[in-house]
Amino acid sequence: MAEKKERSREEKVSKVLDILKKEYPFEGLILGVLGALVLVLGVYILEGDVLRITMTDFWLFATSLRRTLFSVAVIIFGAVALLVAVIPFFLPGFKELRRVSWPNKEIMANHTARVFGFVIFLGAIFVLYDFIFRPLFDFLYGLGA
Numbered sequence: 001m002a003e004k005k006e007r008s009r010e011e012k013v014s015k016v017l018d019i020l021k022k023e024y025p026f027e028g029l030i031l032g033v034l035g036a037l038v039l040v041l042g043v044y045i046l047e048g049d050v051l052r053i054t055m056t057d058f059w060l061f062a063t064s065l066r067r068t069l070f071s072v073a074v075i076i077f078g079a080v081a082l083l084v085a086v087i088p089f090f091l092p093g094f095k096e097l098r099r100v101s102w103p104n105k106e107i108m109a110n111h112t113a114r115v116f117g118f119v120i121f122l123g124a125i126f127v128l129y130d131f132i133f134r135p136l137f138d139f140l141y142g143l144g145a
Contacts, residue, residue: 028085028088028089029085031081031084031085032081032082032085032086034081035078035079035080035081035082035083035084035085036078036082037078038074038077038078038081039075039078039079039081039082040078041074041078042071042072042073042074042075042076042077042078043071043075045067045070045071045074046068046071046072046075053067
């Protein structure tokens with residue numbers, strides 16, 4: 001009985017999400033852009049150099065502490081909006097990470113050693129090229145002067 005209720009609730013939620021996704025496909029993008037803008041606005045209000053609240057008798061901005069609390073609230077709202085917009089892009093990735101078969105310690109050590117060895121080898125080749133071609137380029141630059 002509880003499973004049927006849960007399934008019907010999930011179906012209702014998925015129907016609502018399907019409607020929202022079809023009718024408002026750019027909702028997440030708009031929310032992310034607006035969240036970033038609100039976040040930047042809150043930082044500007046908090047700093048007080050670029051954007052300063054003056055010439056008002058509104059109770060919220062009466063003291064510097066209230067202005068600071070307002071700017072912190074604006075920053076929090078912007079950050080939450082940005083997270084709400086970005087999280088749906090990462091949720092499928094988290095599901096896939098559960099399916100990944102991670103290597104054991106020996107394989108990780110082996111692959112790490114190979115990568116570092118290749119990076120050191122490539123660095124040595126570039127240093128060797130530098131030693132070989134530097135006198136040639138110094139000579140060519142000297143002719144042009």
